Amino acid sequence: MLVQFIGLGYIGLPTAAVVAHKGVKVHGVNVNPHVVETINKGEIHIVEPGLREVVRESVEAGTLTAATEPVAADVHLVVVPTPFKGVYEPDISFVEAATRKLLPLLKDGDTYIIESTSPVGTTEKMAELIFRERPELEGRISVAYCPERVLPGNVLHELVHNDRVIGGIDEASTAKAIEFYRLFVEGELHATNARTAEMCKLTENSSRDVQIAFANELSLICDKAGINVWELITLANKHPRVNILQPGSGVGGHCIAVDPWFIVADYPKESRLIGTARELNNYKSFWCAEKIRNAMLEFELKHGRKPLTALMGLAFKPDIDDLRESPAKYIAQKVMQSEQDNFLVVEPNIEEHSVFKLTDVDEAYERADIVAFLVAHKEFKALDWRDHKVMLDFAGVFKRS
Template sequence: MTAGFDKVCMVGLGYIGLPTAVIFALRGIKVVGLDIDPVTVETINRGETHIVEPGLDDAVRRTVEAGSLRATTVPEPADAFLIAVPTPFLAGDDGLVPDLSFIESAAHSIAPVLKPGDLVILESTSPVGATERMAGWLAEDRPDLTFPQAHGEASDIRIAHCPERILPGHALSELVSNDRVIGGMTEACADRAAKLYRLAVEGACIETDCRTAELAKLAENSFRDVNIAFANELSLICDKLGVNVWELVQLANRHPRVNILQPGPGVGGHCIAVDPWFIVSEAPEDARLIRAAREINDAKPDWVIAKARKAADEHVAKTGALPRITCFGLAFKANIDDLRESPALEIATRLAEAYPGQVDIVEPFIEELPPVLATRARLARPSEAVNESDIIVLLVDHDDFKAMPVPQAARLIDTRGVWAGHSS
């Protein structure tokens, strides 16, 4: 049973869109993926993937071969449209502000193929009010149809917001098992969207209004950002006071009501590093703690770079030669290939700019360096990097790195605690 959803269109086939398309296709629903990149479309239609996610390769191959998943660059009619496109930020007068241009473009692209009874769901993490703005763009393009903002429960088109809640590396399982917050522009919109998600989601589908659903996702990620900022600020204090932060966190967490997170080189990814600014942009005078946490986490790469440059200066003073520096990891978190908003990438890039030709990169989840590093650094194997390095900066706690013996010869700057007790 497809609850009236014989065909679903997934708009955007990236880290969220493609796994989401797959979980519906695995249940026999016809899914067409819409993306502006022809290479992405061609790759998927061959039954292959363009992103690294455990289990996704096999799932795409099986659903494409079964005829339940295909991709296109040309919008076509469907019963439901799920939009999962980027929502980056731009510099504004009072911090960073969200860029909704990708959502607007997606709305304009599907508007011509909408028909009465269709459902449009915005999955992109968005500032409060974005779903209503999307509905406005659709209404502008299709004055022949009615929308919830003007016709309420009697509208031709149902519109809702349902933010994803997944951990990269576990996307396929979490898309099915996690609870979903489904915010409709009306109760009928929420109910219709919940019927769609229940076809593939085993977690609870909790209905609310679209503004609450939008803010729920932002609040979740801001909560995590604030807690990470506490750990990162603590690491700076420990460094100044000569205390091992990893041991300190371990000891403090023995308190039954304390759970300090692990510090790192900053915060990356397209959620935690971005979403808090959406709240700040809407309530700049009230979001003081949220802004402070963002500023602390955004500044952590500067601290790591200062540590590396100090080590480099000491090496030059001792040997008269520039050091060979190796950065272990570029991804924003362990065991994935995602470099979006990665503090590791920022640190590696700035070190390569400061020491051109002297920086090696070890990143097991990529096959070539991103353009920003390609002409300034070298992609190296772990063994050769360890043997040739004067300074090693560990930026990502990949399992591959945890399995390595602690490098002995090089000066170690460990931002993840993988070699805790051995770094300097």
Template structure:
């Protein structure tokens, strides 16, 4: 390789839903097994890439890809840890992040029910496997994010502890991020499994983007009927303008848990629903 056959590694940096645009627009790294390979492959990418193209050696390019996703995973873990801390001390983590990010050198990510996808939830493990004794923060971040479905399960238990018998939980969204049809490594799938395995909950999920066995119900209002808790798990755009008054009348217990800070609390509560937010330690009826 590098003489008769030119070989290089060029990590993709594309956002689902904008793949073709970002293949053209984003800056790229070309890592060759030697300089000749890197320069020739750069010429190939210059045929369609409008962003900057940088050349390096192959292993460096591979490590760049892993670290790009690891950076995001660690940052999300920090946000999730902040959310758990804020719940214990009665502070709104989303407000903390909003104002902390006003600092010109701070860029906190957002908490949520976990991390999914085939990149962010996977790539850090390659570094941990290669250097387990050194990659301590990376390893801890992975365990923190992988633990979030369990943390949300505990919140659901807490919010439904006043209900006798089996509780019906309606979950909105099952994909690993909003407005896509990809469920790979989705933390919501794990959450649904945990709820089912507990034996205490009946679950129904709504997600028109995918054909998931647990989301056969395409109608939100049909799914939420008779439920004891509505969980906003994925902030799909179609969930932005739901009829909260109608939801209030359909639910057995008018109570919601927003894990994405997607809904406006005042709008939800004006419809007569109890509003709970992941990362906010506000007491109910406070």
């Protein structure tokens, strides 16, 4: 059996490597020749614990090879990006481009699976495209969708141990796709149809987004009411059937801050709660930026000089180096627009940044008049509270106001 992965990024490469490490022959495809070259040398172009060893061993064993062009294979997995276009419209052109490349190579008995996070109906659309161009394959190949739900940093474990939801365009396709995932997944494999599987991925991330929006809304109310939101949530969660998540400076990353829009774009009238939650979480970042600006103005009025403000954190969540769709980065850009010199930017998880000049945690904490905690990194949790500074803890670093 030959398994082909189209797209060798954060999801495609680890999955390809795990399958290849099981002794199955894998052909990985990426449009970027640098990525292909790197992998064929047994090296990796992304950061993920343990991945380097699995790739190197698979390349050395001859089970993993990479190329810029696809080949004929038995199982084809599409793991390419699905970003936005325009105003929060899902862009499935990468999935379509990858599928078109496969068209001349597909043959009787093949299994075609999309793993890219996709709007509802994408798998059926791709099946229509395949059968329009290759009508003789209708009923002779399996077409399915299987979303990915791994946590960056723990991908190799979760790829094997997480449950998977697998939905084909018909029952035979579902069964064939399940057969493939049994090769390497130890979690349960749940059969459904393609539309439900697509919606399941979008639902998981929308659920997190809506729940965080509730916590963020509470934080806005508590700020006005003079109540410590962290204490409030801790106390409310003492109720045996209440479990409120934590507020923060917004919601970021390339999944939770993106996927709910895939539902809103297609079902705008029906997805009012999901759309409002997305807007509220975006608004929370704007609100944090306003709070910082106001604190700076108050300080200047009181002390007759401009304050030095430390912005603590740029990543989209604690203890990672990923700045994609980061609310902290958005806040920093917004408040620093005109007066870069009055700010110190701290991000202990990266060495340097092309836009922000980074300052060491302790130095920034000592020198700043105003300290705005945008992310609850572990380095910040080790700091002691300073009563004589203006402290803006948007991330719950100290779990006090």
